[in-house]
Amino acid sequence: MSDIKAVNIHIAPGDTRPIFKQIVDGIRMEIACGNLPVGCKLPSVRGLAMQLTINANTVAKAYNQLTSQGLLEPKQGLGLFVSQPRQQLNLVEQQKRLDNAVQTFVNQVAYLDFEPQQILDKVSSALGKLATSSNNETENHE
Amino acid sequence: MSNNCIETYQLTKQYGKKTAVNQLDLTVKKGGIHAFVGSNGAGKSTLFRLLLGVTTATSGGAKVLGQECQNLSTELRGKVGYVNEEHTLPNWMTVEKVRAMQKHFYSAWNDNIYQRVIGYFDVDPKQKVSGLSRGERAGFNLSMALAQSPELLILDEPTLGLDVVAKQSFLEALMFTETENESTIIYCSHQMEEVERVADNLIILEKGRLRNNSAPDDFVERISSWIVDFDSKQVEKNAIAGLLSMKLIDGQHHIIAIDQQVVAFRQHLQLLGASEMHPMGVTLNSAVNAFLSKNHNVPA
Numbered sequence: 369m370s371d372i373k374a375v376n377i378h379i380a381p382g383d384t385r386p387i388f389k390q391i392v393d394g395i396r397m398e399i400a401c402g403n404l405p406v407g408c409k410l411p412s413v414r415g416l417a418m419q420l421t422i423n424a425n426t427v428a429k430a431y432n433q434l435t436s437q438g439l440l441e442p443k444q445g446l447g448l449f450v451s452q453p454r455q456q457l458n459l460v461e462q463q464k465r466l467d468n469a470v471q472t473f474v475n476q477v478a479y480l481d482f483e484p485q486q487i488l489d490k491v492s493s494a495l496g497k498l499a500t501s502s503n504n505e506t507e508n509h510e
Numbered sequence: 511m512s513n514n515c516i517e518t519y520q521l522t523k524q525y526g527k528k529t530a531v532n533q534l535d536l537t538v539k540k541g542g543i544h545a546f547v548g549s550n551g552a553g554k555s556t557l558f559r560l561l562l563g564v565t566t567a568t569s570g571g572a573k574v575l576g577q578e579c580q581n582l583s584t585e586l587r588g589k590v591g592y593v594n595e596e597h598t599l600p601n602w603m604t605v606e607k608v609r610a611m612q613k614h615f616y617s618a619w620n621d622n623i624y625q626r627v628i629g630y631f632d633v634d635p636k637q638k639v640s641g642l643s644r645g646e647r648a649g650f651n652l653s654m655a656l657a658q659s660p661e662l663l664i665l666d667e668p669t670l671g672l673d674v675v676a677k678q679s680f681l682e683a684l685m686f687t688e689t690e691n692e693s694t695i696i697y698c699s700h701q702m703e704e705v706e707r708v709a710d711n712l713i714i715l716e717k718g719r720l721r722n723n724s725a726p727d728d729f730v731e732r733i734s735s736w737i738v739d740f741d742s743k744q745v746e747k748n749a750i751a752g753l754l755s756m757k758l759i760d761g762q763h764h765i766i767a768i769d770q771q772v773v774a775f776r777q778h779l780q781l782l783g784a785s786e787m788h789p790m791g792v793t794l795n796s797a798v799n800a801f802l803s804k805n806h807n808v809p810a
Contacts, residue, residue, distance in 0.1 A: 379707070381703045382793055382795075383793070384790075384791025384792055384793050385791070386726075386727040386730065387706060387707065388727065414686070417685070417686070418682065418686055420707075421678060421681055421682055421685075421707060422685075422707045422708070423543065423685060423707065423708055423709065423710060424685070425542075425710055426707075
C-alpha cells in the first residue's frame with residue numbers, strides 16, 4: 369500500500385488564479401481541514417501533475433512555495449511531507465487576517481435568519497471540534 | 511553548444527504582397543513545452559515551414575539546433591519531428607506496417623517510447639490506417655513522432671477536432687512520456703485552457719511579429735481587468751492608458767488594460783472622471799483574447 373495521502377484538489381477552467389496558485393490554495397485548504405495531517409506524505413511532483421493533467425513544473429512551483437511558507441518540508445530521498453505548524457506571522461499580521469476572515473464571514477451570514485447568539489454558538493462549537501481534533505493529532509504524533 | 515533550440519534573426523517571408531513572417535527575432539530555449547498562439551494568419555504555420563526548411567525565407571534567417579534551417583543536414587532533419595492537424599498517413603497500410611516502415615527511417619527510433627505513448631490510445635496494430643478515428647490517428651502520429659527521440663518536436667494544432675477523451679490522452683502522452691533526451695516541444699493551439707495546463711512558455715505572434723515570449727502566468731500578470739463607473743460621462747478610448755478592450759455593459763465600462771500598476775491606474779481612471787472602479791480577475795483566455803483583439807484594430 370502506498371504511504372502517499374491522496375490530495376483532493378481540482379483545477380477549475382475559468383478560475384482567474386494561475387494554476388500553481390490553485391494548487392497552493394487547495395493544499396492549504398486540505399491541511400487546514402485536516403485531510404492532510406501533520407507528517408503525511410504528499411504525491412510526487414510528477415504524480416500530482418498526472419492526476420491533474422498539468423505540466424510538472426507547475427506542481428513543482430506550487431510545492432516550492434508551500435515549502436518556503438513552511439507548510440511542507442522535504443525529507444532527503446523520501447519525498448515531501450506536511451510539516452509541524454510553526455509561527456510564521458507576527459501579531460499584527462495575524463490580527464489583520466483574523467479581522468479579514470471575520471468580516472468575510474459576517475458578510476456571508478448577515479442576511480441569514482439567525483440570531484447573533486445562534487451564530488456565535490455555531491462558531492464556538494466548530495472551534496471546539498478543531499481544538500479536539502488537533503489535540504488528538506499531537507497525541508498521535510508524540 | 512548554444513542553449514537555444516531555435517534562433518531567428520530578422521526572419522521574413524513574403525507571399526506576393528502579403529508578409530506572413532515579418533522581421534522576426536525569436537529565441538526558444540532548449541527543453542520544455544513552448545506554446546505558440548496567434549490569430550489565424552499570424553504566421554505560425556509559415557514559421558514552422560521555414561524552421562523545417564521546406565520553404566525559403568525572403569530575407570533574414572533562422573537556426574534550428576544550431577544549424578541554418580535553409581540547409582539542414584539529413585542527420586539534423588532526423589532530430590526534428592513534425593505533427594500537424596491533418597495527421598497525414600498512408601491509408602492503405604496497417605498501423606503495424608507503418609510503424610515498421612518508420613522504424614527503418616530513423617536511426618534514433620525507440621520502440622519502448624512508441625509502446626508507452628501508443629498505450630495511451632486504444633489502437634489495434636492490425637487495423638488499417640483508413641479505419642482509425644481522428645483521435646487514434648493523432649495518437650498514432652504522436653507515438654511515431656516521440657519514438658524518433660526528436661530533439662525538437664513541432665506540433666501544429668495537434669488536438670484540433672479531437673473529442674475530450676482523445677484530447678486528454680494526447681496531452682497526458684505528451685507531458686508524461688519520458689523521452690531519452692530532453693526534447694523541446696513546440697506546440698501550437700488556439701485553446702488557452704490547454705495551453706495554461708501544458709505550456710512552460712507562451713509565445714504570441716501577431717501579423718508575423720513576436721508579441722510575447724514569457725511564462726503564461728507572467729503574461730497574465732501584465733493584464734488587468736476593471737469594471738468602472740464613469741457616471742455616464744463620455745470617455746475617449748485613446749485617453750485610457752494601456753487599453754486593450756472596453757465594453758459598455760449596463761452603464762458600466764468593462765476595461766481590460768496592459769502593463770498598468772494598480773494604484774497608478776486607479777488614479778488615472780479617477781482623473782478621467784471615474785466614480786467607482788472594481789478590479790476583476792483575468793484568465794489566460796480573456797487576457798490573450800483582449801491582447802489579440804486590440805491588435806486587430808491597430809493598422810500595421
